[in-house]
Amino acid sequence: MAESWALEVRDLRKVYPHRPPVEAVRGVSFRVAEGEIVALLGPNGAGKTTTLKCILNLVKPTAGQVRVYGRDHNDQRFLYRHVAAVLEGNRNIFWRLTPRQNLETFAIYAGVPSRLARRAVERWLHFFGLEGLNRETRHLSRGQQQKVALAAALVRETPLLALDEPTLGLDVEAKRDLVALIRRLAQDEGKTILLTSHQMEVVQALAHRVIVIQNGRVVVEDTPDGLRQLFAAQAYVLTLRLPPGTDLAPLAARWQARLEGQTNGEVRVRVMLPQAAALYRLFADLEALGAEVRSLTPDMPDLEEAYLRLLGHPPPTARYPPTSTL
Amino acid sequence: MWALFWTALKKEWAIMRSYGLNFFMQFVTLILVFVFLYFGLGYVGGGPKVSQTQEGLMVGYWLWVGIIMSLSNFSWNVMQYAQQGLLEQLYMTPWRLRGILAVEAAASFVIYFLSNLGLLLFFMLITGRWLRLEPVTTFLLYVATLLPGYGLGYLLAGLAMRYKNIAQLFNVLQFVMAGLLTLPVDRYPWLNVLPFAQGVRMLITHVRHGTLAWQFPWPAWAVLVGQTLVYFALGLTLYGRLENAARERGLLAHY
Numbered sequence: 176m177a178e179s180w181a182l183e184v185r186d187l188r189k190v191y192p193h194r195p196p197v198e199a200v201r202g203v204s205f206r207v208a209e210g211e212i213v214a215l216l217g218p219n220g221a222g223k224t225t226t227l228k229c230i231l232n233l234v235k236p237t238a239g240q241v242r243v244y245g246r247d248h249n250d251q252r253f254l255y256r257h258v259a260a261v262l263e264g265n266r267n268i269f270w271r272l273t274p275r276q277n278l279e280t281f282a283i284y285a286g287v288p289s290r291l292a293r294r295a296v297e298r299w300l301h302f303f304g305l306e307g308l309n310r311e312t313r314h315l316s317r318g319q320q321q322k323v324a325l326a327a328a329l330v331r332e333t334p335l336l337a338l339d340e341p342t343l344g345l346d347v348e349a350k351r352d353l354v355a356l357i358r359r360l361a362q363d364e365g366k367t368i369l370l371t372s373h374q375m376e377v378v379q380a381l382a383h384r385v386i387v388i389q390n391g392r393v394v395v396e397d398t399p400d401g402l403r404q405l406f407a408a409q410a411y412v413l414t415l416r417l418p419p420g421t422d423l424a425p426l427a428a429r430w431q432a433r434l435e436g437q438t439n440g441e442v443r444v445r446v447m448l449p450q451a452a453a454l455y456r457l458f459a460d461l462e463a464l465g466a467e468v469r470s471l472t473p474d475m476p477d478l479e480e481a482y483l484r485l486l487g488h489p490p491p492t493a494r495y496p497p498t499s500t501l
Numbered sequence: 502m503w504a505l506f507w508t509a510l511k512k513e514w515a516i517m518r519s520y521g522l523n524f525f526m527q528f529v530t531l532i533l534v535f536v537f538l539y540f541g542l543g544y545v546g547g548g549p550k551v552s553q554t555q556e557g558l559m560v561g562y563w564l565w566v567g568i569i570m571s572l573s574n575f576s577w578n579v580m581q582y583a584q585q586g587l588l589e590q591l592y593m594t595p596w597r598l599r600g601i602l603a604v605e606a607a608a609s610f611v612i613y614f615l616s617n618l619g620l621l622l623f624f625m626l627i628t629g630r631w632l633r634l635e636p637v638t639t640f641l642l643y644v645a646t647l648l649p650g651y652g653l654g655y656l657l658a659g660l661a662m663r664y665k666n667i668a669q670l671f672n673v674l675q676f677v678m679a680g681l682l683t684l685p686v687d688r689y690p691w692l693n694v695l696p697f698a699q700g701v702r703m704l705i706t707h708v709r710h711g712t713l714a715w716q717f718p719w720p721a722w723a724v725l726v727g728q729t730l731v732y733f734a735l736g737l738t739l740y741g742r743l744e745n746a747a748r749e750r751g752l753l754a755h756y
Contacts, residue, residue: 189751191750191751192749192750193750199751225751228589228751228754231589231593233589233592233593233748233751233753233754234748234749234751234753235745235748235749251595251597252595255593255594255595256595258593259593260589260590260593262586262589262590262754267585267586267587267589267590268585268587268590269512269516269585269587270585271515271516271519271520272512272515272516276511276512276515279508279511280508280509280511280512281590283504283505283508284505284508284591284594284596284601285593285594285595286594286595286596288504289504311519327590
C-alpha cells in the first residue's frame with residue numbers, strides 16, 4: 176500500500192530579491208509521513224526557517240512544489256485548515272489577552288465553528304495545564320507563554336504542526352516539560368510534526384527523522400540513530416598505559432585525541448579516525464610513544480557531534496595543549 | 502461571520518481595557534485640546550460668524566478624532582502584530598490577514614464610535630452648544646466619511662509590513678488629516694475629490710440646517726459614496742501589493 180504523505184516538498188527554491196540576490200533555499204526535497212516527527216537541522220542561515228515558511232506560504236517560493244495532504248499549498252484555504260504553526264520566538268500570541276482569550280480568538284479566527292472551538296479551547300487548556308491562568312499572557316513565564324502559543328496553534332485542530340525552535344529560550348525544566356508534551360502530541364494525538372531546532376538533545380528526544388540543511392541544500396536525511404551510526408566506527412576510546420612524562424601533543428594533533436579519564440597509571444583517551452583502517456597507523460603512533468594499549472572500544476558520538484562533523488566542523492573536544500604531558 | 506466579528510469585538514475591548522489608563526489620558530488630552538481651540542477661537546475670532554465657525558470646529562474636530570483614533574488603532578495594531586510575530590499567525594487563517602484586519606477594524610470602529618459619541622456629548626456639555634444631530638443621518642455620514650480613512654489604514658498597514666517603521670509617517674499624516682477636514686470645498690468644489698472633505702461638508706450642513714440624509718441631493722451622496730469606495734479600494738489594492746512584496750522578501754514576520 177502506498178504510504179500517505181502529510182507533506183511533500185519537491186525541488187523547493189527561494190531567492191530573496193535583495194541586492195545582491197540571496198539564494199536561501201537551493202532545491203530542497205523531502206517528504207513527511209503521517210504521524211511522523213521530522214526535524215530540520217542546520218546552522219544559522221542554512222535555510223531551514225525559509226524552507227518552513229515557504230511550505231507555509233508565508234514566504235513566496237521562487238520555484239518548486241509543496242503538497243500538503245496531496246493538495247498544492249497555494250490552495251491556502253485547504254493549507255491553513257491542515258497546518259498550524261508556531262514561529263519566530265514562539266510567543267506570537269496576543270500579550271494583552273489571557274490564555275483562554277488567546278485560544279478563543281485564534282480558534283475563531285482560524286475558522287473553527289463556535290461549538291467546536293469552545294470544546295477545543297477547553298481540551299488544549301487542559302492538555303497544557305493552563306486552565307487556572309487568568310492573567311494576561313505578558314505576565315506569564317516564558318515557558319507558559321510558549322505553551323499558550325502552542326495551544327493557540329493546536330486549537331485549530333489541524334493534523335500537521337510546524338514548530339520553529341519550539342524550546343528556544345526555555346530553562347532546563349520547562350524545556351523537558353515541553354519536549355514531553357510535544358512527544359505526547361504525536362503519540363497520543365496523532366499529530367504530524369515538522370520542527371526546526373538547534374538543540375540536539377531536543378531533536379534526539381523527539382525526531383523520528385532528521386533532515387540536515389546547509390547552504391540551502393539537504394546534506395543528509397536519516398534517523399537520529401542512523402546519523403550517529405554514520406560516525407560511530409570512527410570514534411574510539413583507548414585505555415593506555417604510558418611511560419611517565421609522555422608528551423601527548425602529537426597524538427592530539429593527528430588524531431584529535433581527548434583525555435577522558437586517568438586512573439591507576441592508566442589513561443582513557445578518545446580519538447577520531449577518518450576511517451577504520453587508520454587504526455593501524457594509530458597503533459604505530461602509540462607504539463612510537465611507548466604506550467601499551469589495554470583496551471579499545473568504539474564510541475558512539477552524540478547527535479550534536481555527528482551533526483557538527485557532518486557539517487565539516489571540528490568535534491567539540493577539549494584538545495590537549497601542544498605542551499601537554501602525562 | 503458573526504462569530505468572527507463578535508470575537509474581534511471582545512478581543513479589541515479586552516485590549517482596550519488593558520490599556521485603560523492610556524485610553525483615559527488620550528480622552529483627557531483630546532478634551533483639553535478641544536477646549537483650547539474652541540474658546541481660543543471665540544476669543545480671537547469675534548464677529549457674527551464666530552458661532553458658525555465654532556459649530557464647524559466642533560464637527561470637524563469630532564470627525565478628526567474619529568479618523569485619527571480609527572487610523573491609529575489600525576496601523577498601531579499592524580505594528581504591534583509585526584513586533585509580536587502575529588502577522589504570520591493571522592495570515593495563516595482562511596480570511597487571510599486583510600480579512601482579519603477588516604473585521605478587527607469594524608470591531609474597533611464600533612467601540613470608537615460609541616466612545617466618540619460620549620466625547621461629542623462632553624464637548625456639547627462644556628460649550629453649552631447643543632448640536633442638532635439626527636441619529637441615522639449622523640451615523641451614515643460618520644461611517645461614509647471615515648471609510649476612506651480605513652483605505653488609508655490599509656495602505657499604512659502595507660507600508661508598515663514592507664518598510665517597518667512608519668511611526669513618523671503616521672505623525673505627519675495626522676496633520677494632513679486635519680488639513681483635509683478643513684478644505685474650502687465651497688470655494689473650490691474640485692477639492693471634493695480628496696478624502697473626507699465631502700463628508701465634513703455634509704455633516705456641517707446637517708448640523709446647521711437640519712438637512713436629513715434623504716434630503717441631500719443625490720450628487721452629494723454620489724460624490725461621498727464614490728469617494729469612499731475609491732479610496733477604500735485604492736488602499737486595499739496597494740496593501741495587497743505591499744503584502745505580496747513583503748512575502749516575496751520574507752518580511753511578514755520581521756520588525
